[in-house]
Amino acid sequence: MPCDLPASLLxxxxxxxxxxxxxRVLLAVSGGPDSLAMLGLFLALVPRLRLDLAMAHVxxxxxxxxxxxxxxVIRMAEGLGLRLFxxxxxxxxxxxxxxxxxxxxxxxxxxxxxxxxxxxxxxxHADDQIETAFLRFxxxxxxxxxxxxxxxxxxxxxRPLLPFRKAELMAWARDDVLTSRLLHDVHxxxxxxxAAHDRSWLRHSVLPGVRQRFGRQVDDAILRVVxxxxxxxAAWSAVLSALPDLSFMRSGSGVQVARSTLxxxxxxxxxxxxxAAAREAGCLLGPERxxxxxxxxxxxxxxxxxxxxxxxxxxxxxxxxxxxRSPATETELPRATAVRWGGSGGGRATFGVWSVSxxxxxAENVGRAGMTTxxxxxxxxxxxxxxxxxAFPMGGIGRRKVTRLLMxxxxxxxxxxxYPVLTRGDQxxxxxxxCRMESDVPRPGEAALRLDAQFDGR
Numbered sequence: 001m002p003c004d005l006p007a008s009l010l011x012x013x014x015x016x017x018x019x020x021x022x023x024r025v026l027l028a029v030s031g032g033p034d035s036l037a038m039l040g041l042f043l044a045l046v047p048r049l050r051l052d053l054a055m056a057h058v059x060x061x062x063x064x065x066x067x068x069x070x071x072x073v074i075r076m077a078e079g080l081g082l083r084l085f086x087x088x089x090x091x092x093x094x095x096x097x098x099x100x101x102x103x104x105x106x107x108x109x110x111x112x113x114x115x116x117x118x119x120x121x122x123x124x125h126a127d128d129q130i131e132t133a134f135l136r137f138x139x140x141x142x143x144x145x146x147x148x149x150x151x152x153x154x155x156x157x158x159r160p161l162l163p164f165r166k167a168e169l170m171a172w173a174r175d176d177v178l179t180s181r182l183l184h185d186v187h188x189x190x191x192x193x194x195a196a197h198d199r200s201w202l203r204h205s206v207l208p209g210v211r212q213r214f215g216r217q218v219d220d221a222i223l224r225v226v227x228x229x230x231x232x233x234a235a236w237s238a239v240l241s242a243l244p245d246l247s248f249m250r251s252g253s254g255v256q257v258a259r260s261t262l263x264x265x266x267x268x269x270x271x272x273x274x275x276a277a278a279r280e281a282g283c284l285l286g287p288e289r290x291x292x293x294x295x296x297x298x299x300x301x302x303x304x305x306x307x308x309x310x311x312x313x314x315x316x317x318x319x320x321x322x323x324x325r326s327p328a329t330e331t332e333l334p335r336a337t338a339v340r341w342g343g344s345g346g347g348r349a350t351f352g353v354w355s356v357s358x359x360x361x362x363a364e365n366v367g368r369a370g371m372t373t374x375x376x377x378x379x380x381x382x383x384x385x386x387x388x389x390x391a392f393p394m395g396g397i398g399r400r401k402v403t404r405l406l407m408x409x410x411x412x413x414x415x416x417x418x419y420p421v422l423t424r425g426d427q428x429x430x431x432x433x434x435c436r437m438e439s440d441v442p443r444p445g446e447a448a449l450r451l452d453a454q455f456d457g458r
Contacts, residue, residue, distance in 0.1 A: 005041065005164070005168065005169070005172040006041055006044045006045055006172075008163075008164070009041055009045065009160060009161070009164070010045055010048060010049075012160065012163055013045075013049070013160055016151055016152070018151060018152050018158050018160055019049065019050075019051060019118075019119060019158065021118065022050035022051065022118075023051065023052065023117070023118025023119065024051070024052045024053075024054055024115060024116060024117040024118055024119075025042070025051045025052065025053055025054070025117060025118070025119045025121055025158075026054050026055070026056045026085070026108070026111065026112050026115055026117035026119065026120050026121065027039055027042060027053060027054070027055050027056065027121050028056050028057075028058075028108055028120065028121065028122045028123070029055045029056065029057055029073055029076075030057070030058070030069075030073075030123075030187070030189070031057070031069045031070075031072060031073045031076075031185070031186065031187035032186065032187055032188070032189055032192075033169075033170060033173070033183065033186050033188075034123040034124075034125060034161075034166065034169065035122075035123040036173065036179065036182045036183055036186055037123070037161075037169040037170065037172070037173040037179060038121070038122075038123040038160075038161060038169075039055070039179075039182065040173055040176055040178055040179025040182055041161075041172075041179075042121075043080070043178060043179075044176070044178075051119075053082055054082060054083045054084070054085065054115050054117060055073070055076075055077050055082050055083070055084045055085070056084070056085045056086070056108055056111045056112070056115070056120075057070055057073045057074075057084060057085075057086045057087075058086075058087055058089065058103075058104050058107045058108060059086065059087070059088040059089065060089050060091050060095065060100055060103070060104065061088060061089050061090035061091050061092065062091050062092065062093055062095050062100065062191065063093075063189065063190065063191065067088075069187045070086060070088070072185045072187065073086075074086065075185075076182065076185060083115070085111040085114060085115050086111075087107040087110065087111060089103050089104075089107060091103060097197050097198065097199060108120055109155075118156060119156050119157075119158050120155075120156065120157045120158070121157075121158045121159070121160065122157065122158075122159050123159075123161055124149055124159040124161060124162060125161040125162060125164050125165065125166050125169060126161075126162060126163060126164055126165045126166070126219075126223060127165060127166040127219075128149065128162075129148045129149055129162055129223065129226055130207075130219055130222045130223060130226075131199055131202055131203060131207070132148050132149055133146055133148045133222055133223075133225060133226050133229075134202060134206075134207070134222060135198060135199065135202060136148075140288075141286070142275070142286060142287045143229045143232045143233065144229070144232075144233045144275065144279060144286075145229075145286070146225055146226065146229035147226060147229040147230040147232075147233045148226040148229070148230070149162060154282055165219075233276075233279070236272060236273070236275075236276040237276055237279065237280060239273065239276070240257070240273065240276055240277055240280065243261075245258065245261045246258055246261050246262070246273070247261070247320075248277060248280075250280070250281075251322060251324070251455075253281075253324050253325045254281045254283075254322055254323045254324030254325065255277050255278075255280050255281040255322070255323050255324075256317075256320045256321065256322045256323075257273070257274075257277050257320070257321050258319060258320060258321075259297075259298075259316065259319050259320055259321045260319055262274065262321065263298055267294065270294065271287060271290045271291055271294055272287075274290050274294065274321075275287060275290050277321075277323060278290075278308065278312070278314075278323050281312075281323045281324065283308055283310075283312040283323055284310070285308055285312075285323075289308065289309065293306050293308070293314065297314060297316060297321065300316045301316065302316055302317055302318045303315075303316065303317070303412075303413050304316045305326075305414075307326070308323070311325055311326050312324070312325060312326060313325075313326045315412055315413075315414060317410070317412030317413070317414075318410040318412075319410070320410075320412070322412055322414075324414070336351050336352030336354075336384060336418045336420075337351075338351075338381050338382065338383040338384075339351055339381070339382050340379060340380070340381060340382075341356055341358060341379060341380055341381070341382055341422065341451070342358055342375075342378055342379030342380055342449055343378075343379040345360070346358055346359040346360065349382055351382045351418075351420045352418045352420075353418075353455060354382075354420045354432070354453060354454065354455055355453070355454045356382060356420065356422070356432070356451055356452070356453050356454075357451070357452050357454075358449045358450065358451050358452075359449070359450050360377075360447065360448075360449060360450075361374070361448065361449070361450040362444075362445050362446065362447065362448065363442035363443065363444055363445065363446050363447075363448035363450075364444060365444055366394070366436060366441050366442070367394075367436065368393065368394045368395055368435060368436050369433070369434070369435065369436070370433065370436075371432055371433050371452065371453045371454070371455075372450065372451065372452050372453070373430055373436050373450075373451050374441075374442050374448045374449065374450055374451070375424075375429055375430070375440045375441070375442065375448060375449050375451060376440045376441075376442045376446075376448060376449075377447060377448060377449060378424060378440075378449075379424070380422060380423050380424035380425070380429065381422075381423050381424075382420050382421065382422055382423075383420075383421055383423060384417055384418055384419070384420075384421065385402045385403065385406070385416065385417070385419060385421050386402075388401070389401075389402050389428070390402065391405070391428040391431075391435075391437045392437050392438045392439070393405065393435045393436070393437055393438070394435075394436050394437060394438050394441070402421065402428070402431070403416065405431060405434055405435050406419055406431065406434060409431070409433065409434035409435070411434070419431065419434075420432055420453070422451070424439070424440060427439040427440070430451065432451075432453035432455075433453065433455070
């Protein structure tokens with residue numbers, strides 16, 4: 001029943017852990033009926049949620065009266081005592097659905113950063129889920145695509161209304177005193193009825209005919225396909241960790257799997273697992289692109305990279321495949337900066353995705369490899385490798401190029417610029433996990449610093 005909707009929504013939020021930590025929630029309010037129903041529901045629930053509400057409005061500049069809609073949303077926020085963040089885009093009447101959507105999310109994310117919001121919340125509901133799955137089916141999507149819109153993604157974009165149908169939301173909104181007042185200023189976007197847009201065409205021309213032919217239970221059938229596809233997608237994600245020989249691991253801005261293991265599987269299984277690994281990194285790799293790139297990956301020498309689209313690449317790195325952001329994307333991210341380690345007491349230093357901790361401890365036998373070593377008392381610097389520099393490995397003969405040591409340690413070429421080099425003065429002491437150098441090695445039992453390195457939390 002409509003009056004139970006807030007309780008149902010609260011139960012869904014808690015069961016699905018949509019807001020695992022308290023913080024500010026930025027509600028994307030277009031001024032349309034769906035977003036106003038969402039606003040009313042959150043106003044009803046905020047006393048029971050550890051959340052601080054704020055509103056965001058994007059004026060696309062597509063419709064002639066878009067500035068008037070923005071003014072109504074501004075007055076609404078003022079009347080509710082909520083802070084409003086607003087951006088105008090001026091896209092023009094010819095803007096496509098795809099362009100408008102991309103620009104809208106760019107603007108919403110800018111306002112999210114500006115507001116300091118922990119979560120961005122949109123009003124997508126079950127009817128949107130049906131339309132999305134249908135459109136993806138028409139585009140030839142695989143099972144992962146048919147899983148539809150995520151209730152919460154890795155960027156903390158939350159869509160809490162997905163279990164609810166639009167009719168249910170509107171019935172509750174009309175019966176709720178506050179929300180019904182909000183609906184007096186509702187904006188019915190004419191673009192939602194323009195058959196030039198695929199979603200509008202599907203909503204008003206295709207789905208009514210399908211329902212007339214097969215009955216309204218067709219909606220539930222499509223939602224079951226979404227659920228089945230979502231379960232399949234989750235199952236393949238679980239398989240990645242369930243196959244020990246695959247050696248699946250998260251790595252910095254991506255994921256890694258064992259290349260030789262994938263190569264030994266049936267190609268159809270290898271491609272499905274490759275797509276599942278890409279999804280875990282945040283890369284939407286479809287089955288057709290994966291089939292095209294798979295033979296080239298298997299034939300490529302170490303160090304080769306292949307474009308996967310939208311800023312993602314797959315790199316063949318020795319016996320591993322690494323799916324990660326492309327170098328062009330990575331240059332936008334802050335590079336690891338030099339930090340100090342050691343000194344009195346214990347502590348921890350972070351260098352990019354690496355961390356090194358130290359404690360005062362009597363030295364044990366120092367080996368050449370591993371993620372733990374001992375050094376004589378004192379401190380130093382963790383920095384990136386320098387071009388052409390050399391070091392003296394333990395048990396080695398003479399000086400070796402650091403780049404050569406990293407290559408022999410099977411560090412992918414793209415990871416080498418930010419690999420941690422522990423130094424003291426002008427001496428290199430340690431490449432964690434790769435090589436301990438001859439400098440400042442304490443005798444067993446001598447007072448020393450124990451150093452422990454971790455890569456990306458491991």
